[in-house]
Amino acid sequence: QSALTQPPSASGSPGQSVTISCTGTSSDIGGYNFVSWYQQHPGKAPKLMIYEVSKRPSGVPNRFSGSKSGNTASLTVSGLQAEDEADYYCSSYAAKNKVIFGGGTKLTVL
Amino acid sequence: DVQLLQSGGGLVQPGGSLRLSCGASGFTFSTYAMSWVRQAPGTGLEWVASISGSGGSTYSADSVKGRFTISRDNSKNTLYLQMNSLRAEDTAVYYCAKDALMAVLRFQFDNWGQGILVTVSS
Numbered sequence: 001q002s003a004l005t006q007p008p009s010a011s012g013s014p015g016q017s018v019t020i021s022c023t024g025t026s027s028d029i030g031g032y033n034f035v036s037w038y039q040q041h042p043g044k045a046p047k048l049m050i051y052e053v054s055k056r057p058s059g060v061p062n063r064f065s066g067s068k069s070g071n072t073a074s075l076t077v078s079g080l081q082a083e084d085e086a087d088y089y090c091s092s093y094a095a096k097n098k099v100i101f102g103g104g105t106k107l108t109v110l
Numbered sequence: 111d112v113q114l115l116q117s118g119g120g121l122v123q124p125g126g127s128l129r130l131s132c133g134a135s136g137f138t139f140s141t142y143a144m145s146w147v148r149q150a151p152g153t154g155l156e157w158v159a160s161i162s163g164s165g166g167s168t169y170s171a172d173s174v175k176g177r178f179t180i181s182r183d184n185s186k187n188t189l190y191l192q193m194n195s196l197r198a199e200d201t202a203v204y205y206c207a208k209d210a211l212m213a214v215l216r217f218q219f220d221n222w223g224q225g226i227l228v229t230v231s232s
Contacts, residue, residue: 003154036210036218038155045222046147046155051210057220089155091217097160097169099145099217104154 004029004090004102011108012080020105022073022090028100030071034093037066037075040104041086049088050075077107085109112136112221114206119226126196126230132189132206132223140164140184143215146191148202149225158204159191160215167215174200196230203227 005023012018022029022037029035035053038046048057050066053073063078073092077084090102118130132144145160159170159180168180179192189206204226207219 034216034218038219045205045225046219047222048210048218048220051218051220052216057210091155091157093217097215098171099157099160101155101157 002100004092004100006088006090006102006105008103009106009108011110012077013110014080014082016080017076017078018080018107019074019076020088020090020107022075022092022102024071024073024092024100026071028071028092028094029068029073031095032093033068035066035068035073036091037064037073038089038091039084039086040089046089080109082109112208114208114221114223116204116206116223116226119204119228121229121231122196123232124197124230127192127194128196128228129193130191130204130206130226130228132191134187134189134208137208139182139187141212143209144180144182144189145207145209145217145219146180146189146204147207147219147222148200148204148228150199150202156202157217160209160217161189162215163213169215193228196228198230201228201230 037050054066146158206223208221210218210220
């Protein structure tokens with residue numbers, strides 16, 4: 001099963017909003033509401049930012065939001081801050097008890 | 111606080127074996143599915159294997175099937191990954207991760223270990 005498709009890079013100025021897309025198929029994103037987003041700073045473990053498409057774990061700022069339409073999920077970061085600069089990965093439950101990740105998007109805060 | 115403390119990584123020759131451990135604390139270990147996720151140098155995340163809370167069900171990626179075995183000891187709050195027939199392409203940082211939802215495996219990971227490097231090289 002191929003990786004989910006993410007843009008390799010995204011950028012925005014402080015205070016702006018940026019949206020990162022994640023495209024899959026009807027066998028993963030389109031078929032299930034178990035889409036997650038992770039933030040990873042260099043040399044650190046990933047951190048869960050969004051689960052079940054749009055839910056935020058406790059402690060994640062409400063500047064982070066998730067959505068899904070068809071086979072594409074999206075992560076929106078509003079009010080960009082310097083500390084949001086990181087790699088972001090999407091993932092989705094896939095058929096037959098597997099999970100697939102996106103290739104990652106490097107978010108740069110200009 | 112949830113803590114996942116990993117051990118067991120290192121350098122191993124191609125064809126060799128290694129066992130990773132992940133000690134858990136701060137939650138009821140037996141009620142959560144657990145997984146291993148790896149990240150090769152400079153690349154993205156790749157799911158490796160998962161196990162149900164009871165240990166009765168296991169799942170693994172095609173790339174490691176037949177070579178890697180995930181297991182857990184709920185009496186010791188510890189997750190394991192036995193890696194056999196290691197290849198150069200298995201070189202990666204390996205993370206253990208806890209599922210976000212209790213009692214079901216939905217492959218959404220809300221807590222991660224610190225990561226441990228496995229290098230397969232002669």
